[in-house]
Amino acid sequence: MSDSPLKVFLFLLFVITLTSCTDDMQRTLQPTPSAFGRINSLVVVADSSTWQGDLGDSVAYFFEAPYIILPQPEPIFDVRFIEPEQVAGEPAWGQLRNYLVLADLSDTDSPTTQMVVNDLSDEKIQQVREEGFGTAVAKNKWATGQQLVYVIGKNYNELLTGLSSVYPGIVKRLEQGEDERMRVTTYFEGTNRRLGDTIRQLTGANLDVPGGYVRVPLDTDEVVWLRKEVQGASLNIMVTSAPYQNQSQLSKEGLKEIRDRIGKEYVSSTTDNTWMKINDTDLPLFTEAMELNGSYAIEGRGIWEIENDFLAGPFVSYLLNDTTDNELILVDGFVYAPGRKKRDLMEEVVQVIRTASIN
Template sequence: MVRESLKILLTSCFLLLFLASCTLGGGKNGKLLKSTGQPYEVVLEGDTDSIVTKILTEEVPALPQPEPLCRLIQVKKGKIHGSYLLVRTRIVVNIPAAEFSVGLSRNENASPQTVIRISARSPQQLREKLNPEKLRQLVDEAELEHLASIISTNPSKQNREMQQLVKKNFGISMNIPAEMQASKKAKNFIWISNNASSGMKNLILMKMKEVKSEKRAEEVNSEERRVKKTDAFSAQEKQQIDSMLRTNMPGETDSMYMVIPVLAKRGLWEMKGDAMGGPYVMQRIRRGKTGDEIIIIGFVYAPEMKKKILIKQLEAAISTIK
């Protein structure tokens, strides 16, 4: 009987120790639990006047159909508990407060986690002081960082063969998702795709000859930065990109080919002579030492589904470029 009682007592002690080690928040010595939540899912606490709600549910630009930036889980002020504390992105609105402030903290109850606390004396002050663009940017950057880390921290989710191909031909390191197995290579051009029948994701890398001008010559000769990144394109550069896409991205017939009407950081592509199209994101890298320009384009073709997460996944992959 004494032996059985000791067993029960020891079992209870081990259970209490285990539960103590898994408490929410972890403490200084506790190990944080892994955060939860779908991409762009945000727990929003205390937004009784829906001011922050309207900001975070605005449409994402450069998508063919309306899609809000975030999917919100609304919680009353002071009522957040349990699994909601573990969600990767949380925003807490505190009204009334002594003064307006926006604070950001990391890994309070889980890891990785971003918590944004917004305080204001009144709803009117919140409307006047809060910068909607910066708030959306904070959330977008946190979620893109998470999407990029899914690939970066897990070698099994990377396509090493494609990464080596990109490194060899373009001299850049980039984490390419393992699902993107299909590829096409030409001179100064690589197309990588998951070749999916639903939710097709693609990456294009192309190397261009830099168009010289007095301004560009100054940038090339500058020793301040060896690698330049800009968004503006000249007419000659657009002509080069159009030519490479027409040559390497044909449609079902010779009269069909991929075009990007307006070159920008993000926008819409289309297939000339066909009804195909969708969103794209673009990164431009100029190497000051060699004069080469590398264009990286991520684009989605998914007429049957929403495209925000698909294009954000490609944007996250492009953000890993070194």
């Protein structure tokens, strides 16, 4: 009987150790949640005292700038502000995709500063203290598939000034991530090779046509018109070719001439004597020279409308120079979505028309 207390002690020690190991294993095996959230959304993490005033205004100016170009203004990102405590209190706040963390190191009592000091290396924090300002990027802090961009100043003024200098790079980084998400969504149903072959045969252009698009019947093969109907909206793509005559066609005026011509000939409403045209009176037609998949191109962004009717919406066009066949290829995407926000719909259309290339 003398060894009974020892046996009891060893048994209790075994149970405690087993329980501890089990708890640790459960924590280790606990699945990491996957990040979720709408396309083009951004969560700003900061203290309310930091957010209020000039810094909050700067974030709105930089990250809620208008998307170019829509009939009614919509921001490039949908921005929401939270404090770090909200993530602890409501875990769903920590399972979104894109975060911008703003920290003022001089406020040592700040929950955001404490979070940043805990997340980043001592070397990085010391670098910010010495240089006045710094940025860092992290992934998957609270969920898989998320990214956090840290913007840190040694004091409030350094934070404010620094943000104004680095925001273009942050916007570009966020847009690249959202661009990939949008591409996956756009081509979720795969590609329609039959429609792609039709476009290639009739116009000489290559285009990755997603599933869900159908060809709109026309009494001509001069234009290939594709359409996808979604709830409350119609997504449209038109492809045509035109003879290349001179360099002046590769311009804002040249793009407008070709687009207005096919709009007048092939697009109308149910009302008599109607046709589609570019409205560059109420809002400008933006154009930019670029290279698209190896070809010189003019990108155009603007607003279309139906003459003699009350229909309108955004469009994006690419006018490509086919030097082999001495032709111009117009690939145009436009959206009709009355009463709906149009930014994300246009982003989907742009994903498709940006695949355009010359044989």
